[in-house]
Amino acid sequence: MPELPEVETVVVTLRPRVIGKAVIDVVVHRQDVITPIDLDFRNKLQGRTIIALDRRGKRIVFTLDTDERFYVHLGMTGRLIIERPDAETLKHTHLLLKFDGFEVRFRDPRRFGGVWWLGRADPGEGVMGPEPLTLRSGQLHKLLATTKRAIKVALLDQHLIAGLGNIYVDEALHASGIHPLTPANKVTAKRAGTLTQSIKTVLKRAIRSGGSSLRDYVDANGVGGGYQKLHHVYDRKGQPCRGCTTPIKRIVLGGRSTHFCPNCQTRSGRRTQA
DNA sequence: GTCCATGTTCTTTA
């Protein structure tokens, strides 16, 4: 469920509820969602006040009044939801943060997500690419020049650029008319500039719609997003391109399903397409 | 039963 727009929406809806609030208690139902696995998370948080809540890539970063931090990653099916203390505890609820009058619950059936303790380390950890919303035009071109991988695969690499996932890479490539199989280092400076703009536009629109709810994504208030209705290619295999009516194609790249319009999206290096 | 899923990481192979 979680790419940059979804994670941003969770942060924006959660932030006003937890900033300046003290954690009264913590209940850990599954210790193995926490890294390091032997951390006494309850002891670390109990009585501490949340002084900041931020997003870095797809990470939701909590800062405590001790200046220590931890982050939640939602993985594929994770949710971070505000609920009343008397609300039924649903299956796959692994963690509860109890505040005065409400709880923040982490639920994640597939458990690809979890909690990572940072201490005073940087949330980017030196292994995360730049934030796409503040990307400068020449910056992307420079990053893409470092790899021959298909542009689709390169943009999914969080080390190269942070926050993009399967939906928004497909949408941004379509918006900029770039074929997903184009080698990253063959993307011209001009096209990289267009792509930079497309990435920002797509992400901003998605944030404005509260993200994409395809399966079970909801924000911290349990409200779904609406951007899935505005997708041009993602999850639209066989349906007409909104620009030219050509049926949207689906291929597999880097093990991920990839959607594009074979008419609107071209490869920079001439020749036929796959 | 089969295939697929908004993510990440590791292993194998070239």
Added chain:
DNA sequence: CTAAAGAACATGGA
């Protein structure tokens, strides 16, 4: 060293 391909993680829905 780069990188492609595949598998792995775990669960649920169509």
